[in-house]
Amino acid sequence: MLAALNLPSFLWLWRIAAWSMGLSISAYLLLAVTGGWLFVSHRQQGGQLESQLKNQLENQLATPANRPSWLRPLHLFTGGVIVLLVLLLLAVGLVGTFGYYGSLGHSPHLIAGLTVVGLTLLSAWAALRISPERPWARPLHLGVNLALLIGLTAVSWTGWTVVQKYLP
Ligand code: HEM
C-alpha cells in the first residue's frame, strides 16, 4: 500500500474509483428496480382504500402473495453491496489523497463524497427500521434515496473533474 502511495500518478486510484463507481451505479439502478417492485406490491394489496392501508401495515414484514420470495432478500443484498462499495470508495479517496498531498480537502469532491457516504448509511439505517411501529422509516428511506441519486451524480461529476487534473 505504501509503495502504491508513492506512485507518481493517481491512475491506480481513479481506476478503482471508476470501477467501483460503475458497480455502485449499477447497484443503485438494481435497487431502484427491486425497490419499485416492492413499492408496487405493497400498493396492490386489497381493493378498497381502507383495507389497502391495513394490508400495507400488516404486510410490511410478511411476504405478500403477489411478490416473489427472492425480491426482498435481493433488494437487501444489493443494499449491502452499495454500502460496502461506497465505504471502499471513501477509504480509497481518503488514503489516496492523504498519501499524495498529506492533507485533505482539495476540491468540492470531498463534500460530495462525505455526503454520499452519509446518505447511503442513512438510507440503510432507515430501511432496516421499516415496520408498522415506525411509519416514518419508509418515507425516510424513499426520500433519502432520491437525494442519493443527486449525490451520486455530484460525486461522479466532481470526481471526474478531479481526474482531469491528472490526465496529460
Ligand atoms: C442503501 C441500501 C438499501 C437497503 C439496505 C434497503 C432496504 C430496504 C428494505 C428492508 C425495504 C423494505 C422492504 C419491504 O417492505 O419488505 C426497502 C424498501 C424499498 N426500497 Fe430499499 N434499500 C436500500 C436502498 C434503496 C435504494 C437506493 C432505492 C431506490 C433507488 C430503494 C428503494 C426502495 C423502495 C422503493 C422500497 C419500497 C418502499 C415501499 O414499499 O413503500 N432502496 N428497502
Ligand code: HEM
Ligand atoms: C461514492 C463515491 C466516492 C466517494 C465516497 C469518494 C470519496 C473521496 C474522498 C473523500 C476523497 C478525498 C478528497 C479530498 O480530501 O479532497 C476522494 C479523492 C479522490 N477521488 Fe473520490 N470518491 C468517490 C468517487 C470518485 C469517482 C467516481 C472518481 C473518478 C472518476 C473519484 C476520483 C478521485 C480522485 C482522483 C481523488 C484525488 C483527489 C484530488 O486529487 O483532489 N472519486 N474521493
